[in-house]
Amino acid sequence: PPVPRPDGEHQVQGLLLPPPSPGIASPRLSRTPGGGAxxxxxxxxxxxxxxxxxxxxxxxxxxxxxxxxxxxxRDLDVLPNTLTPQQHLGYAVQWFGLALAVLATALILTFRRPRR
Structure with a gap:
């Protein structure tokens, strides 16, 4: 959304935090029309x-x-991201591994020959 520039000096307050992690998407920079921002x-x-x-x-x-x-x-949630992209990737690998283990177990139980 367009944000008007304030005139004069203003006092600001908030939380001074590390910058948010970029996540999986790579950051893209572009200038606004007119090159001002x-x-x-x-x-x-x-x-x-x-x-x-x-x-x-x-x-x-x-x-x-x-x-x-x-x-x-601004959103009321001013807390930083709690999970880094590496943690997201770790959880994804963990769940896909679990899915493969369940699939392998199901295939083994489905196609094994009954004992005589």
Whole structure:
């Protein structure tokens, strides 16, 4: 959504946290029409710093308090992601492994010859 730039100085508050993990999707940077802002689907700090023309970005992001009148509407959930992409992948491998074990057991029990 379009976010108007505030005039003057404003006091902000929120949580200073590590940046959110990009997840499985790779981050994409693009400039808005007119080149005034950079839009990113995930925070890739080196790419964003290069796009903004600064040497580096701080290792933390400020998640603004949802009650502040500035900016766009924010979700009340201001906690960081609890699972990293590696943990998501680990759970996926675990469940697919379990599914293969169940399938193998079912095939063995279905096609084995009865004992005489």
């Amino acid at each position: 950079v839009v990113s689907t995930a925070l890739d700090a080196p790419a964003l710093a290069e796009a903004l023309g600064v040497p580096a970005l701080p290792p933390r992001v400020l998640r603004l308090d949802p009650d502040l009148p500035l900016g766009f509407a």
